[in-house]
Amino acid sequence: xxxxxxxxxxxxxxxxxxxxxxxxxxxxxxxxxxxxxxxxxxxxxxxxxxxxxxxxxxxxxxxxxxxxxxxxxxxxxxxxxxxxxxxxxxxxxxxxxxxxxxxxxxxxxxxxxxxxxxxxxxxxxxxxxxxxxxxxxxxxxxxxxxxxxxxxxxxxxxxxxxxxxxxxxxxxxxxxxxxxxxxxxxxxxxxxxxxxxxxxxxxxxxxxxxxxxxxxxxxxxxxxxxxxxxxxxxxxxxxxxxxxxxxxxxxxxxxxxxxxxxxxxxxxxxxxxxxxxxxxxxxxxxxxxxxxxxxxxxxxxxxxxxxxxxxxxxxxxxxxxxxxxxxxxxxxxxxxxx
Amino acid sequence: xxxxxxxxxxxxxxxxxxxxxxxxxxxxxxxxxxxxxxxxxxxxxxxxxxxxxxxxxxxxxxxxxxxxxxxxxxxxxxxxxxxxxxxxxxxxxxxxxxxxxxxxxxxxxxxxxxxxxxxxxxxxxxxxxxxxxxxxxxxxxxxxxxxxxxxxxxxxxxxxxxxxxxxxxxxxxxxxxxxxxxxxxxxxxxxxxxxxxxxxxxxxxxxxxxxxxxxxxxxxxxxxxxxxxxxxxxxxxxxxxxxxxxxxxxxxxxxxxxxxxxxxxxxxxxxxxxxxxxxxxxxxxxxxxxxxxxxxxxxxxxxxxxxxxxxxxxxxxxxxxxxxxxxxxxxxxxxxxx
DNA sequence: TTGAAAGCGCTAACAT
DNA sequence: ATGTTAGCGCTTTCAA
Numbered sequence: 054x055x056x057x058x059x060x061x062x063x064x065x066x067x068x069x070x071x072x073x074x075x076x077x078x079x080x081x082x083x084x085x086x087x088x089x090x091x092x093x094x095x096x097x098x099x100x101x102x103x104x105x106x107x108x109x110x111x112x113x114x115x116x117x118x119x120x121x122x123x124x125x126x127x128x129x130x131x132x133x134x135x136x137x138x139x140x141x142x143x144x145x146x147x148x149x150x151x152x153x154x155x156x157x158x159x160x161x162x163x164x165x166x167x168x169x170x171x172x173x174x175x176x177x178x179x180x181x182x183x184x185x186x187x188x189x190x191x192x193x194x195x196x197x198x199x200x201x202x203x204x205x206x207x208x209x210x211x212x213x214x215x216x217x218x219x220x221x222x223x224x225x226x227x228x229x230x231x232x233x234x235x236x237x238x239x240x241x242x243x244x245x246x247x248x249x250x251x252x253x254x255x256x257x258x259x260x261x262x263x264x265x266x267x268x269x270x271x272x273x274x275x276x277x278x279x280x281x282x283x284x285x286x287x288x289x290x291x292x293x294x295x296x297x298x299x300x301x302x303x304x305x306x307x308x309x310x311x312x313x314x315x316x317x318x319x320x321x322x323x324x325x326x327x328x329x330x331x332x333x334x335x336x337x338x339x340x341x342x343x344x345x346x347x348x349x350x351x352x353x354x355x356x357x358x359x360x361x362x363x364x365x366x367x368x369x370x371x372x373x374x375x376x377x378x379x380x381x382x383x384x385x386x387x388x389x390x391x
Numbered sequence: 392x393x394x395x396x397x398x399x400x401x402x403x404x405x406x407x408x409x410x411x412x413x414x415x416x417x418x419x420x421x422x423x424x425x426x427x428x429x430x431x432x433x434x435x436x437x438x439x440x441x442x443x444x445x446x447x448x449x450x451x452x453x454x455x456x457x458x459x460x461x462x463x464x465x466x467x468x469x470x471x472x473x474x475x476x477x478x479x480x481x482x483x484x485x486x487x488x489x490x491x492x493x494x495x496x497x498x499x500x501x502x503x504x505x506x507x508x509x510x511x512x513x514x515x516x517x518x519x520x521x522x523x524x525x526x527x528x529x530x531x532x533x534x535x536x537x538x539x540x541x542x543x544x545x546x547x548x549x550x551x552x553x554x555x556x557x558x559x560x561x562x563x564x565x566x567x568x569x570x571x572x573x574x575x576x577x578x579x580x581x582x583x584x585x586x587x588x589x590x591x592x593x594x595x596x597x598x599x600x601x602x603x604x605x606x607x608x609x610x611x612x613x614x615x616x617x618x619x620x621x622x623x624x625x626x627x628x629x630x631x632x633x634x635x636x637x638x639x640x641x642x643x644x645x646x647x648x649x650x651x652x653x654x655x656x657x658x659x660x661x662x663x664x665x666x667x668x669x670x671x672x673x674x675x676x677x678x679x680x681x682x683x684x685x686x687x688x689x690x691x692x693x694x695x696x697x698x699x700x701x702x703x704x705x706x707x708x709x710x711x712x713x714x715x716x717x718x719x720x721x722x723x724x725x726x727x728x729x
Numbered sequence: 730t731t732g733a734a735a736g737c738g739c740t741a742a743c744a745t
Numbered sequence: 746a747t748g749t750t751a752g753c754g755c756t757t758t759c760a761a
Contacts, residue, residue, distance in 0.1 A: 055754055066732045071756060079730055098502045102443035103754035107737050111440070121469050122672065127459045134486055143504075146484050148472055164436040166481075279676055305673075312676040334460065335643075338617055338650040340678050393738055404748045409740060417746055441738035444753045 054097050063091045074099060101143070105167065112142045114361065115168040117159045120175040120277065121148050123305060124333045125350060129174060129196060132354030140362055142169070151276060156180060160187035170361045178202050178211075179245035185209075191364040191371070195357040196348075198373070201245035210364065210371040212357045214330075216247055219346050219378050220254025223328045224300050226380070228262045231388050232298040232326060235259065236270040236289055238310055239302045240277055251302045251330070269293050279309040286313035297325060297389035304331035307343050311385065322387035332381055342383035349376050392435050401429045412437060439481070443505065450480045452699065453506040455497045458513040458615065459486050461643060462671045463688060467534060470692030471510060478700055480507070489614060494518060498525035508699045516540050516549075517583035523547075529702040529709070533695040534686075536711070539583040545709050548702065550695045552668075553713040554585055557684050558592025561638050561666045564718070566600045569726050570636035570664060573597065574608040574627055576648055577640045578615055589640045589668070607631050617647040624651035635663060635727035642669035645681050649723065660725035670719055680721035687714050 056074075060067040065084060072080050073088040080088075091097070105111040114137050120126050130146070137144040145166050149158045155176045162168060171192035178199035185204060193210035227235050237255045239248040256266055269292055274285035282301075286309065289296070299314075301307040307329030311321050319325050321341055329336075332347025356374055363369035394412075398405040403422060410418050411426040418426075429435070443449040452475050458464050468484070475482040483504050487496045493514045500506060509530035516537035523542060531548035565573050575593045577586040594604055607630055612623035620639075624647065627634070637652075639645040645667035649659055657663045659679055667674075670685025694712055701707035 056756095057754080067755080068732060068734095068757080069730090072731090075756080081730060084730085096502075100444070100505065100754050101503065102440040102449070102505065103737090104756075105440035105737095106438070106444055106739085106754080107756045109737095121465045122462060124460060124462060127465060131459050131486055134484070143483075146472070146482075148469055161436075164434070165439065167438065167440065279672055283676065308673065309676045312678060312680075315678045334617060335646065335673065338621065338647045340650060340653045342650075394740095395738080405739080406741085406748060406750095407746085410747085413740080419746060422746085438738050441753090442740075444738080444755085445740045446753085 054095055056097075056099065059088065059091050059095060059097050062095060063087050110169050111167045113166055113168050114142050114144050114170050114172065114358070115159065115162040115166060116144060116146050116172045116174055117155045117162065117176070118146060118148045118174045119151065119153070119155055119177075123175065123277070123303075124335060125304065125331045125348065126175045126196065128333070128350040129354040129357075132351040133172060133174070133195070133358055136355045136358035140358065142362070151278070156184050156188065159192065163188065163190055170365050172357050172361060173197075177244060177246035180204060191361060193357050193361050193371075196353060197247055198250070200250060206373060207371050210357075210360045210373060212353055212360065212374045212376065214348055214378055215375040216250035217254040217257075219330055220251035220300070220302065221258040222254075222378075223330060223346055224255050224258035225262075226386065227298040227300060227326060227328060228258065228264070230298070230326065230386060233264055233389070234267075234270065234293070234296045235264070235298045235300060236272060236293065236296045237300045237302070238272045238274065238282060238285060238289070238306055241273050241275060242271060248302060255300060267293075270296060274306070277303065277305065279305055282306045282309035283313045286310045287317065290314070290317045290319070295391070297391060298386075299325055299327045301327065301329040304329050304333045304336050304343060304345055307336070307345065307385075308339055311339065311341075311343070322385050323390055326387055326389070327385040330378065332378070336381075336383065339383075341385050344383035344386040345381055346378035347381050348378050352376060392433055394435075394437065397426065397429050397433060397435050400433060401425050448507050449505045451504055451506050452480050452482050452508050452510060452696070453497065453500040453504060454482060454484050454510045454512055455493045455500065455514070456484060456486045456512045457489065457491070457493055457515075461513065461615070461641075462673060463642065463669045463686065464513045464534065466671070466688040467512060467692040467695075470689040471512070471533070471696055474693045474696035478696065480700070489616075494522050494526065497530065501526065501528055508703050510695050510699060511535075515582060515584035518542060529699060531695050531699050531709075534691060535585055536588070538588060544711060548695075548698045548709045548711060550691055550698065550712045550714065552686055552716055554588035555592040555595075557668055557716050558589035558638070558640065559596045560592075560716075561668060561684055562593050562596035563600075564724065565636040565638065565664060565666060566596065566602070568636070568664065568724060571602055571727070572605075572608065572631070572634045573602075573636040573638060574610060574631065574634045575638045575640070576610045576612065576620065576623060576627070576644055579611050579613060580609060586640060593638060608634060612644070615641065615643065617643055620644045620647035621651045624648045625655065628652070628655045628657070633729070635729060636724075637663055637665045639665065639667040642667050642671045642674050642681060642683055645674070645683065645723075646677055649677065649679075649681070660723050661728055664725055664727070665723040668716065670716070674719075674721065677721075679723050682721035682724040683719055684716035685719050686716050690714060
């Protein structure tokens, strides 16, 4: 079933069928109708490979995903896929491991799949122009910002929350409850990405409240793996048993930390409050329910696609969007009891 | 950068380059080496669209995923992707909603992407030959079996655990602890899929222990959504406060149930034991740690791809593989206290 | 408004 | 062992 079959079936040329398919104006209405009907009847689906071959560019959007284990990112991915499909583009996904190079993965994906655009989902943006030179299609960072890169902001887009501000807000919430010895759990204070930005929010929230930063209260897990977070929390508790609150920069981290707290005999929130950022469904069902700043996951994916398509179709320039979180109060935040 | 450029660069014809690319034997060693070097140097990547166009079939494997929220399926997906890439095939993913029709999604994917083969991940196989007629490429059901379909087993493959046997085993474990009033939580006793198979295992395990099946102990959530599971557990507890153990057919369900138990003032496992199936990473960090039968996720994905490629490349027939789970003892199973 | 024809990059049959 | 060539299905000039 090719365009030729449709053409013969209608008694027109393949050019006409092609015109109808692509919504060109110069087709008589009755001819258009006839062709459309034929397409329906014959269940004709154009061969994308042939289209891609002849067209200057494909309609393929690549997504490089780091962290498929994280339900938060999967939610975003889902909305990306829907938005891409709705715009009649094709999405190709490449999942990479924690230590893989997303720029390299993206570059190779661009070439092998002849991508039109790229979305980096859950990456750790710390790139130089030299490195991203291989990314020769428009790209957008989704769920992280690229603040640390030396790239010109007009060369790419990003959609994320304001990591600094939201972290600040989370810590402030703990401070308002009366906490002073507030620990933070993150991947690394200088990962040049989310961890670092949120760490700054943590530091500044403390400072604004007149609380001195205590390096011992800063726990680095080195990764976002729950096992590492668990261990990091254990170490934290060993060195500082006097903390009354913990800010974990992601829900998964929060869950692992609560487990570690529990294993160490601390009650949450009586002995230690916990707050995190993400808002994955699961946190509604942890015991106790995790208090978290909910990221607008669906909107995040939809916006990433919208911006990318705007750039691709030359409707607009690269932009950087900061979305807001919504506090979902759970049961892990209370006043300090010591 | 096309095959022509490479050919000119090497001073050979495009056919020779093509032969090298496709590993054909009739190329002199020094020529082959020269071409390979050129490919490296020029960073040449063949245009897949052109390949697909000219080849009788593509090298694309489609995956229809129902349930991206489920970390278990994501783990499987990850290993599918790796196996597909390792075999130099391309994976395209289509996520569908809980109520979407995976056969329809698969059929449309086959046509639009000219798939070579299809993997149905996390579906609910209850198909008739009429419905699957649209699936005119080899397909394999991954993580579920298709036991209820009226299809000829030689027409498709499947990779999953033995749902019946593993459910039987889980319930048996509870019985061994001395439990008699064991409830089960599932989507629906007649979903013609995983729920139903595991329900049968539950029933038979009880029967084998001489315990009469009590319909009031069967809780149907109607879906796999955690919210629905939570509600279903609440209803279960309202109607039968005397249960001492609960078998949930998935980890996510287990987590939601534990939350409901906890909210109802039941301690786990003192007042009610819980056991489930899946073994997602997260269950190591729930409070208390969930006891679960761990599915071999990575193996499941790898096997699904292996079988599919065997069929595609005519190395073997359709097969149905049952993998075994491994019990991971958590803290949610204990002896009954009433 | 429509059709004819060129050509996108590649593979494979055929020729040498 | 290597080169030449005919398409694969489609879009897009160009001509009518």
